[in-house]
Amino acid sequence: MVATHAVHAFAFGALGITIVQLAIDDLRLGAAGLGMLETALAVGGVAGGIVALGRAANHSVARSIRLGAVLFAGPLCAAAILVSPAAALCGLALAGIGNVLLDVAVYTHVQETTVETVIARTIAALRSVAVAVAAAALTLIRPPAPHTTPLPTPAALATDP
Secondary structure, three states: OHHHHHHHHHHHHHHHHHHHHHHHHHOOOHHHHHHHHHHHHHHHHHHHHHHHHHHHOOOOHHHHHHHHHHHHHHHHHHHHHOOOHHHHHHHHHHHHHHHHHHHHHHHHHHHHHOOHHHHHHHHHHHHHHHHHHHHHHHHHOOOOOOOOOOOOOHHHHHHOO
């Protein structure tokens, strides 16, 4: 379970870099397009919370992990092949749903299978691994070599027309 969550955290951390590159370089949407893509991911996350609530009573954790993984990875692969704003928006929204399903399923599994006296420490350790792996992804993932446009700073994004 820790390895599954670590892989998911790495992919989500890498997604933070990939979204910027997709919006700025590949789709040429600028800062407003970057905001649109980030919003699609966030809206998908909210929808994922609703889906996770609906699945909580009726479905197994393993099924939720499988569905979350497919919803997280599948649309991102499709968006990478079909490089268009519509594919990116739909892919990121579905990835947001999958991201939340994976998180909820993993933490539910930990709570169900861990001895009550160590649940807090176990969740803290799992969360620490996830944060460390996501941070590693942010530092290890770099744009491809022929990167022609410098990645924007937060100040530049705020002033971009």
